[in-house]
Amino acid sequence: QRRIVWMAGGQVWEDSKLDEWPTDDYYLFADDLGPKVTDEVLQQSFGKFQSLQHVQVICEKATGKSHGYGFLSFGDADDFFAAWKEFNGKYVGSRPIKLRKSTWKDCNADICKVKCHDKHAFLDYKQHKW
Numbered sequence: 001q002r003r004i005v006w007m008a009g010g011q012v013w014e015d016s017k018l019d020e021w022p023t024d025d026y027y028l029f030a031d032d033l034g035p036k037v038t039d040e041v042l043q044q045s046f047g048k049f050q051s052l053q054h055v056q057v058i059c060e061k062a063t064g065k066s067h068g069y070g071f072l073s074f075g076d077a078d079d080f081f082a083a084w085k086e087f088n089g090k091y092v093g094s095r096p097i098k099l100r101k102s103t104w105k106d107c108n109a110d111i112c113k114v115k116c117h118d119k120h121a122f123l124d125y126k127q128h129k130w
Helices: 016-020 039-046 077-087 111-117 119-129
Strands: 005-008 011-014 026-031 052-059 066-074 098-101
Touching: 026 077, 039 052, 039 066, 039 077, 066 077, 077 098
Parallel strands: none
Antiparallel strands: 005 011, 026 066, 026 098, 052 066
């Protein structure tokens, strides 16, 4: 099992939801999603790309409302680029979506980086999670 540790705003947390995502694929960040765009809508819209592996619209935990962005995972670089080219600026739901290469992997803070960058946040995380 992978450990995905995030650090932002002086806080550190672990995200187990990313364990479901493949580690060796290509990710698109989908922004400006309309409020009615769900995982199913993204899956249906991008489903023609055979290597589409996973989609997720990020929602508020308490209300289930979309934050207006999500992620798509492709196993093949050709599908990744074709989807990006075809759908960037196209309507999915009620708005044209904005696509770009996801940098979420760059945001994963390994423990050494967390220790060096924000020792207070790391110690707080360690005290509550370990």
